[in-house]
Amino acid sequence: SHKLCMIPGPVEFHEDVLGAMSTPATSHVDPGFIQTFGEVLEGLRRVVATKDGQPFVVSGSGTLSWDLAVCNVIEAGDRVLVVNTGLFGDRMAECLEVFGAVVTTVRADRLGQAPNASAVGEVLAAAAREGRPYKMITITHVDTSTGVLADVQGIATVARNASPGTLVAVDGVCSIAAEELYMDDWGIDVIMTASQKALGTPPGLAIIVVSQRTLDAWRNRKSKVIGYFAAWSKWLPVMQAYEERRPLYFATPAVQLIMALRVGIQQLLDRGMDAVFQAHHQASAEFKAYITDSLGLTLLPVTDDVAAHSMTAIYYPEGVKATDLLPRLTEHGVVVAGGLHPDLATRYFRVGHMGLTVLEPQRRYLETTKDALGTSLAEAGYKPSA
Numbered sequence: 001s002h003k004l005c006m007i008p009g010p011v012e013f014h015e016d017v018l019g020a021m022s023t024p025a026t027s028h029v030d031p032g033f034i035q036t037f038g039e040v041l042e043g044l045r046r047v048v049a050t051k052d053g054q055p056f057v058v059s060g061s062g063t064l065s066w067d068l069a070v071c072n073v074i075e076a077g078d079r080v081l082v083v084n085t086g087l088f089g090d091r092m093a094e095c096l097e098v099f100g101a102v103v104t105t106v107r108a109d110r111l112g113q114a115p116n117a118s119a120v121g122e123v124l125a126a127a128a129r130e131g132r133p134y135k136m137i138t139i140t141h142v143d144t145s146t147g148v149l150a151d152v153q154g155i156a157t158v159a160r161n162a163s164p165g166t167l168v169a170v171d172g173v174c175s176i177a178a179e180e181l182y183m184d185d186w187g188i189d190v191i192m193t194a195s196q197k198a199l200g201t202p203p204g205l206a207i208i209v210v211s212q213r214t215l216d217a218w219r220n221r222k223s224k225v226i227g228y229f230a231a232w233s234k235w236l237p238v239m240q241a242y243e244e245r246r247p248l249y250f251a252t253p254a255v256q257l258i259m260a261l262r263v264g265i266q267q268l269l270d271r272g273m274d275a276v277f278q279a280h281h282q283a284s285a286e287f288k289a290y291i292t293d294s295l296g297l298t299l300l301p302v303t304d305d306v307a308a309h310s311m312t313a314i315y316y317p318e319g320v321k322a323t324d325l326l327p328r329l330t331e332h333g334v335v336v337a338g339g340l341h342p343d344l345a346t347r348y349f350r351v352g353h354m355g356l357t358v359l360e361p362q363r364r365y366l367e368t369t370k371d372a373l374g375t376s377l378a379e380a381g382y383k384p385s386a
């Protein structure tokens with residue numbers, strides 16, 4: 001029987017999302033499909049709260065969203081500041097360097113913390129003063145390897161003041177549609193995300209939304225884009241055509257996944273994004289309270305204000321190892337994820353609570369997860385000390 005997939009993505013899918021994929025073969029230039037793709041692009045703008053941001057939806061996993069953003073904007077020698085709160089910050093630096101960026105990293109003193117906005121602002125301001133401003137700053141909104149939440153709004157605000165020309169890019173793979181983010185109001189230039197997390201759709205779609213000034217940076221670049229499948233010169237006309245409800249082909253889209261994403265997005269918009277964010281806050285608070293207060297466990301993020309609402313990273317208690325807990329949880333019908341950050345990997349586990357799993361009526365999935373955790377820990381010999 002199906003075991004609840006409570007990892008930090010992919011998440012449980014709504015039957016209507018899955019049902020939307022169960023269609024006969026459909027041409028990617030079929031008028032109905034063109035309509036569906038157009039609605040996906042319009043819906044994405046509403047999910048991230050932008051009026052004139054340009055969405056791109058391309059077949060691939062979340063990592064492709066990085067290539068899609070980076071290869072079109074970054075030129076060899078461009079300076080980029082990476083705000084690092086875990087493994088995905090390390091990887092972002094690696095991706096940027098592949099395309100020739102010169103990367104500087106800011107991080108907090110230890111894993112589980114996040115650099116504060118003013119510290120980031122000082123680095124940007126100093127570079128601007130020296131006449132070698134950063135072309136881009138990247139922020140992992142929720143680093144899935146640590147469950148740390150970055151202050152995107154605060155950092156974006158100081159970035160605009162300290163270094164107005166710097167593009168603000170957000171890795172929102174584990175945050176978009178779970179954590180508040182208002183692209184236009186916060187002055188975000190690049191959002192990178194994917195289908196399989198809070199958007200509630202199976203894995204396979206890379207998604208970016210970029211500001212008009214990011215498109216200008218691309219148009220004004222001096223060197224050629226290194227990349228073929230990810231080149232905006234290929235995809236921008238296709239995205240524009242779908243929005244104008246015209247057929248245009250570059251490479252075959254994942255037709256059925258687009259159909260599913262349309263339903264996933266519609267379910268979010270029907271509830272309203274603020275209600276969706278609120279549901280994540282509440283589910284996260286209840287789940288974390290159970291973990292810390294009832295079970296007496298410790299979270300990886302060191303303070304509440306840097307703890308994600310889309311997931312929770314939890315240290316195993318003394319005497320309990322991954323092999324003691326995870327197989328027992330599976331026996332009780334719940335799949336969670338082990339640790340991911342190489343420095344701590346064997347010491348903690350991760351639970352995803354985003355999308356469907358925090359919304360009624362499937363909210364009970366989280367109750368099932370709590371029960372299974374309590375039972376499995378008891379079976380592993382752990383007793384919470386009162």
Ligand code: PMP
Nearest residue numbers: 061062063088142144173174194
């Ligand atoms: N960034 C973050 C924050 C992620 O959580 C993930 C996936 N765990 C990725 C990027 C990469 O996405 P994918 O695995 O879909 O390529």
